[in-house]
Amino acid sequence: MGNLLFALVFLPFLSCLVAALVPTSARGFATWLAGLTSLFALALTAGLYPSVTDGAILRAELGWLPDLGLNLTLRMDGFAWLFTVLISAIGLLVVVYARYYMSPEDPVPRFFSLFLAFMGSMLGLILSGNIVLLAIFWELTSIVSFLLIGYWHHNAAARDGARMALIVTATGGLCLLVGLLLLGHIVGSYDLDVVLASGAKIRAHPLYLSVLLLILMGALTKSAQFPFHFWLPHAMAAPTPVSAYLHSATMVKAGVFLLTRFWPVLAGTDAWFWVVGTAGLTTLLLGAYFAIFQQDLKGLLAYSTISHLGLITVLLSLGSPIAAVAAIFHTVNHATFKASLFMAAGIIDHETGTRDLRRLTGLARYMPITATLAMVASAAMAGVPLLNGFLSKEMFFAEAIETHVPSALDTITPYIATLASMFSVVYSLRFIHGVFFGPPPTDLPIKPHEPPHWMRAPVEFLVFVCLVIGIIPAWTIGPFLHTAVISVLGAQTPVYSLAVWHGFNLPLLMSIIALAGGILLYVLMRNYLKSSIEGPPLLRELQGKRIFERVLVTISWKWARSLEKTIATRRLQPQLRVLAGFSLASAAVVLYLGGFRPAAMALSDVDPAFAFLWLIGAAFAIAAAYQAKFHRLASLVLLGGAGLVTCLSFVWMSAPDLAVTQLLVEIVTTVLILLGLRWLPKRLQLVEDEERLTFGVRMRRLRDLVLAVAIGIGMMLISYSIMTRPVSESISSYFLDKAYSEGGGRNVVNVILVDFRGFDTLGEITVLCIVALSVYALLRRFRPASDSLELPQQQQVQNAFDDAQPERNKGDTATDYLAIPSVLMKWLFPIIGMLAAFLFFRGHDLPGGGFAAGITMSIAFILQYMAKGTRWVEERLRILPLRWMSVGLIFASLTGAGAWAFGYPFLTSAFRYVDIPLIGTIPLATAVLFDLGVFLLVVGATVLILIALAHQSIRSPRAQARALKAKLKEVV
Amino acid sequence: MEIVLSIGIGVLSASGTWLLFRPRTYQVIIGLSLLSYAVNLFIFSMGRLTFNSPPVLRDGVSTQALTDPVPQALVLTAIVIGFAMTALFLVVLLAARGFTGTDHVDSRE
Known part of the structure; x- marks a missing residue:
């Protein structure tokens, strides 16, 4: 149930x-x-x-x-x-x-x-x-x-x-x-x-x-x-x-719903009475007052809705159970008559083409049925007897005259209630009389007529409900209202009666005053309203919208701008400096407060070879930093050197997997940056340049140097102090213990990647996939800078040489240049492929795995590009890296999802030993399939990135031709 | 050994950070690579330094004697993601230079 x-x-x-x-x-x-x-x-x-x-x-x-x-x-x-x-x-x-x-x-x-x-x-x-x-x-x-x-x-x-x-x-x-x-x-x-x-x-x-x-x-x-x-x-x-x-029946009622829902819990205190009461009474009166002066049909209804919601709020503020009953009752009544009125307004708008009350007049003769319906609904809104609005309004009046919290607010409530009710009669009359009676309209965009029957049917139904509830409340809404009231008020449920006639009493008198006063007021104001501009007199200038927008502009534009102007910069260098300086300072504070205590355990002896290795490594790093501005190629080579030292350190410190991966990634990164070098601007170091260095530039460099050295020292101290501390208990022992028994592999790092933390790996290869696609997308519309359009100088010299010799074709020198290596590289393809397969299959038990194998395979591909040139390879080899990537991703995901079929969570792996002829018994885990997905994706992504960049070199002649043509046009 | 590796990490990060503050995009890309070596080594060293005991299970060798595999797994993925980052950054810097005609990090001289 x-x-x-x-x-x-x-x-x-x-x-x-x-x-x-x-x-x-x-x-x-x-x-x-x-x-x-x-x-x-x-x-x-x-x-x-x-x-x-x-x-x-x-x-x-x-x-x-x-x-x-x-x-x-x-x-x-x-x-x-x-x-x-x-x-x-x-x-x-x-x-x-x-x-x-x-x-x-x-x-x-x-x-x-x-x-x-x-x-x-x-x-x-x-x-x-x-x-x-x-x-x-x-x-x-x-x-x-x-x-x-x-x-x-x-x-x-x-x-x-x-x-x-x-x-x-x-x-x-x-x-x-x-x-x-x-x-x-x-x-x-x-x-x-x-x-x-x-x-x-x-x-x-x-x-x-x-x-x-x-x-x-x-x-x-x-x-x-x-x-x-x-x-x-x-x-x-x-x-x-x-x-x-939304704006009559449901969403705006959500607030009232909430107030009613928490009424038993929050109501009944002075704070509740004052806050809710003040808001409600103000809204009741102001909404009704504003509604009178609207020239937009829907605007009138909107303010009327505001006013009626205010009425419900006032009822809830009183804290008396019978007022709560009236609130619930009025919520239902308001929903029925206001929804029908909105629909009627929509019909009028739809069939006449305007919602302007000054232009709408005498419509009753064109749409008599709609007019009748709207009249009944408006009468309910005005609180005319025998309609549902009357009943809840009477209950409201009865409650308004009671004293709840002795105070001025309580005393004025009945007067405000009568006044607001009078206003509501005025705007209801205005809606009926102004729109449906009077002379026939003259300047309507559409000739008015009745809407299709089914468009009117919802209005008919709602008006029927208004009538039925208004005439025989106890037999229609009675039981349902009672059910609702009991569920809110529980034991506090009061005795109330839903009769139409309660005898001649004060609430009835208030109703009569409101009706009579409202009619009188409307007759007096009619002509003014017919021609006035939008909005009520006196308060026309006080527009919530204008205040709201001013606040919005001040906060989100003026303040934000001035804040940005004073404390922010759009230049990236200072931002980064601040960021680094701030991190340095916070780390320093922590180190200072916590105290710096290294050497808590026995250290391993320094191996002179290792120290020498890092002497070289440090030299490489510093030199790479030093040369990065004017000697990019040298800097790249030096960077590779630092990478190799890192790689050797991994070997030294029992991390063969890392060493293999680092080495391979090093190769790919170097090739990648080499491909990019061609598109960077020439920058020559001039001797006088050094002399022209201003004091400011020197100081900036010195400051950066100090900051960088401080960060370096900080990193050194932190790593030293951590490395010299004993290991606390971690999850590592769990992985070591369970790698074989539950993951079916002996290479714990690989088992962690493809099994225990397989979900992370899946996320990671997805990232790789996205990066490759972004690179591809960025390069598809790549426009090189105009000064990089020419062929590189070396190629120009080679081509000029070829052109000068009659027996040579253009490009021969470039081919001859790498003649022997290119033959070697061409024949290396199957061997590297074999190495990739080897790395892949041993991955689960020995260093290797999908990542390493994938990068190896992509190196095999890129070597072909290097050996024979982009054009030659693209004519002969269709690699389709996008397909490799998608197949890889699908493979990895499906392997993971396969676990569901056996009732296990995503990416649970199974393994068993399988006898394969010639090769022997090998462990076969589903994690290997997952690793296969990783392999395929890594191959695809790496190759895609590399060849997308490599491909630019054959696109550029076309771009060059285009640029030349543009230049010619300019000259002509 | 610890002191040597710490100094290595320090030098790598100092050179890397210095390059990060430079105005040319190529300097920044080299700097990021240097910094990522430093960070990878740093994360790796969280497992402390052990020698001749890779985290590969062998019969007769207690798991207690093996080195910590978790930092290694972390660094392995970091290496691959580092490559992806370098690639993306390189292409972005090339494209930005194509658009703006300069290789300054702010796209303005």
Whole structure:
């Protein structure tokens, strides 16, 4: 039973992926997919109703990170059930509506994909049984809402609105996350049920206020409460189905949902009353006031939504159970009438081509049915009796006159409530009267007419719901509301009545005042509103958007720029110097504080040969550094020398694998850099240059030298002090013990690479693969610097010689130059191939392995290039390194995945001994197959890198010709 | 032996670092290679120095006597990745020079 909850949450995400993958033209499919998913969710929710009545809770749990208290816990109680119904039912209606609303040019599958993702996130948010999970879904709704608002991304207003919505709600989301983590810290569990049961403990905790404020930040931003309300009107740039779904029924209700969810835990304190109450009352009044003066139909609805959300917030702030009932009730009512109004607004926009209230007039004669529907829904919004809005508003009035926390805020609540209600009558009237009555429209882009029937059907249904709830509340919404209320309030559930008629009492009087006052106010303001500019008088200049943007620009542009100007540089050298200096200083501080104590154990005797070796090594290193500027080739040779010394040290100190690999990599690196040398600029060391060295340059060099020497000394001291300390217990002994018994190999290093730490190796060869592809991609569009286009001087001389001799062809000298080595190198190919195979097969038991073998093989290839020239090889040998790489990667991955087939984790290896004729008994581990993948990939990647670079030398004549042509053109 | 290797590591890293601070890309690439030798040796030396006992299991030889295989495995991958890094850096520097016409690290003289 509980597992159905997982289906409920994850099915929309699954459909989202499917919808994202279908082609843009598959409008019908995407619509059906979204519709059926919503229908399924609705049916499933309906079926789950018996499990949540009378305060019962349905739970499902899946371990995710149990050690951190984060589990995929889903729970459904009556309240969550009610929200789930809202989300799935209005979702279904919106799908039907959107089917007709979206124009043929819009990429509809993308819309439905995002729509489904939103539905999934919203359901996840409602059904989360773990507060961290709740925060995750909360963030998801913010992100998907960003994408939905920006759906028409060619529209600048949509992009800005989406960005603003994201920044505001995501900031709130971040606060919420911190708040929820603190809450979990107070309670000692992230489980929602545990949290809900620890209300007293939380309210008494010193961190209560922080938790409260942080959670309220999340809720108030999401529900567009003052002072964070400004994002919602700008989110109206979204397609109307999105507004109807996100900005009336679901996402903006998430904040209210959160407040209600944690109402039993956080409410009832003065802090709660003041913060939530002030925000709610301000929003209630300001939203209604602003709504009157909007000239955009959707803008009016947006501010009205803000105001109604404020109303719910006020109800929740009061801390009385019956107010909470009213809040839940109004949440449902508002969702129904506001969604239908948004859809009606969308129909008007769709069928007339404008949303400007000044241009819309007298539409009732063109679209009578839509007009009737919109009138009923607006009446519900205004709180006219016999409609659902009236009931919850009456409950609100009844609560407003009660005293909860004796204070000025409490005293003014009924007055503000009546005033705001009066405003709501005004804007509702404006919506009805301004749009549907009056003289016929004159300057509409489209001649208005009724929409297709199915586009209207969702509105019809919702209006029907408004009526039914409004007339017979106790028989329709009654039981469901009761289920929801019990699950939130539990034992505190008050006695309340859902009757239409409560007798003649104060709330009714307030309603009458609001209605009469509203009508009067509208009649007075009508002409002003018909012609005024956008926005309310007095407060027109006070735009949240402008303030928000100013803050944004100040923080992310002005401050950032001035900060960059003062403390940063774009030059890399100083950056690196600072970095190195800082590391040096921090290491020095640690060494100084910790004390430097070398020589804690007996040292091995210094072998004079080894010391001599490093004397040479040091000379090589220093000389390479010295020559790197003016004598690149010499520097490269010296670098190779230092590499060889390193390699010999590995041999000396029992690391044959490293020595082999180092030696081979040394060869490949040298060839690689040699290939690159040709494209570097000429730089000659001039004698006078040395003399011209300014004092500044000398000082810079001296400073770098000091820094470098200090770092060198530091490295020396650290390595010495570590090497002279005994080894502490490490995992090495485990590898040594298990290498043969569990990995089936005697070469422990190789077994670690291909077996124990196989996953690391897989990642590493993937990196190699990516690097090779990047090199390849960079070189495909390689444009050498113009001064490197000419042939190298040596080749020019050789060619000139060939040209001068009648019996010689161009290029003969270059060929003759390496005549004997080239024959040798050509014949070396099979031998090196054999060496590679040898290294590969002995790898598991003796030094060698896939890496070494792969590099050896690639050396065999590159030698052919060196012997015969790029053109000759490319005419005869098709190496296809990309294929080697892909086969290698697939081989390695499949070998790893093969373990799954036997029920073992990824990359578990098996081994056994196999008799092969002629060769004898050899151990055969699946790790060898993995190593084969490594081998293939390394060959492919290395060869790809090398030949991509080598290939440039035959591309360049073409580039040269191009450059020459360009130059000629310039001259002409 | 420890002192010799430490001095070696020190010299390699000093030469490498000095080159890293230089303005020409080729100097930097040589510097990085020198530094990677130093770092590889440094990581390798974390297993302490042992002689004539490679981590290859032989019958009759106790595993206690063998050298530590873990730093070796780390360094082995580091060598290969170091090669990849050098290759990528070399190509980037060539491409950058093609674009900007200079081999200065800041792409400006």
